[in-house]
Structures are given as C-alpha cells and as structure tokens.
Amino acid sequence: MTTMNASSTWHIHFNAQARYHAWATHRLLEAVSRVSAEDYQRDVGLFFKSIHGTLNHMLVAEHLLWYARFSKGASPVLALDSEIEPHREHLAQALKGGSANWTPLIASWPTERFDGELDYRTSKGDPLSLPFAATLSHVFNHATHHRGQITAALTAMGQPCPELDMVYFLLSEQATKA
16 A cells, blocks of 8 residues: 655645546536526526626636636736626636646645645735645635536526536546546
8 A cells, every 4th residue: 555645645636626627617618508698697696696797706716816826926906706708608718728727737836835825915905824725725615616506507597507526527537547
C-alpha cells in the first residue's frame, strides 16, 4: 500500500474537483441550450433571477473574481450581479473555457501552497485572508450550489435535467479509461 502525504492528497482532491467542475459545467450548459430564449431570460425566482443572470454570476464569481485571486493574486472590483456577457452562446463558451482553466492551475501549485492562506480583497475592496484549501473548496461548492439552482429551474419549466452527481462523473471517467 502506498502512503501519500496530506499535500499530495490535496492535489489529487482538487484535481478531481476541477475535472468534475468542467464536466458538470458542460453537462449543465448542454441542458440549458435547449431552453427557449424567453425561459432562459425569465425571472424564475433564483437569487440572480434568471438562468442567464445566474450563469453570468457564475462567470463573475468563479472566473473573474476567484480565478484571478488564485492565479494572479489580483482582486478585481466587480459587482456579483454584473452582466459580463449578454450573448447566450458567448457566455456558455466563457464558462466552459473558465472551468477548463482550473485543472492546470491546480497542477502548477507546489504542495505546500494548499496549507497556506489566500490573501485578497473582497468585491467591495475589503482585505481578507482565509485558508487556501478551504477557500478553493468554496469555489467548487459555489458552482455546485448554482448548478443546483439552475437544474431546479429547468425542472420547474418541465425541461430534462442532466445527472450532475459527482458519482456519475467518476463513473464516466472510469468508462473512458476502460
């Protein structure tokens, strides 16, 4: 039996989270692509109102704020409800591309990085320092939260929803390796 230290376990864990994030993002956007333009823009009671508003929030939060904080140490000042990309297909492409960026970023970090702190400024400019690994967990958990909101909206619209459980992702990876 091979023993791993905690830091290499972090790399394995977050690499899996990043791969799952990209997989789930692609599956969600495929389901969303079948929704009418009217339903896509309609206020369906989500925190960011519509599917479009929620997807824009995901782009802002995960890719323009958190990715910049983790990859460049930058702290952009952006409102969480900013409409960065009004064009539906361009938004989907930006989300897919952004989700693919996490895996190589995580692989580039030295193992001790996961045990450190992430120093950044909030979207309002307030300085914060939080545990690096726990804050990275937040990024992927945040995406799961909003994908869940969107799938609930799709269900309420009578639309089919993709299976997004991580177990299905792991099974799909196993099937491609077989």
